């Protein structure tokens with residue numbers, strides 16, 4: 001059976017493709033899923049892409065990942081900069097965790113420069129557009145595939 005990678009997306013990423021396209025581009029979460037699935041097939045990895053606007057839901061999914069996922073790719077969106085609870089949940093997950101930001105957060109407002117999730121992440125992609133998810137998948141592939 002293929003190993004499963006969770007691809008978790010935080011608040012407002014439902015609007016990806018419509019929201020501030022000059023920052024986040026015009027591709028959607030469906031495009032992210034398609035790209036990740038394609039890379040996953042190369043390495044024998046399955047993907048489950050999830051999005052929520054609710055912190056507790058993201059935490060519950062991280063708990064689910066403990067039971068069924070080999071790795072987590074997470075774009076926590078604004079929760080990156082605020083959520084100790086998401087960090088704590090990720091600290092309870094044993095596999096590789098990669099943090100992805102579509103935009104180059106370090107070029108933006110200073111409140112986006114700090115990430116709680118980076119204290120746990122094994123790798124961080126920022127500013128590669130949605131390609132960042134595919135690159136993170138590739139790294140999952142070389143670690144787990």
Ligand code: DQA
Pocket residue numbers: 011012075076077078079080100101102103104105112
């Ligand atoms: C983001 C960057 C965050 O600062 C922001 O709150 C988001 C998206 C990104 O993908 O570039 O919602 O995580």
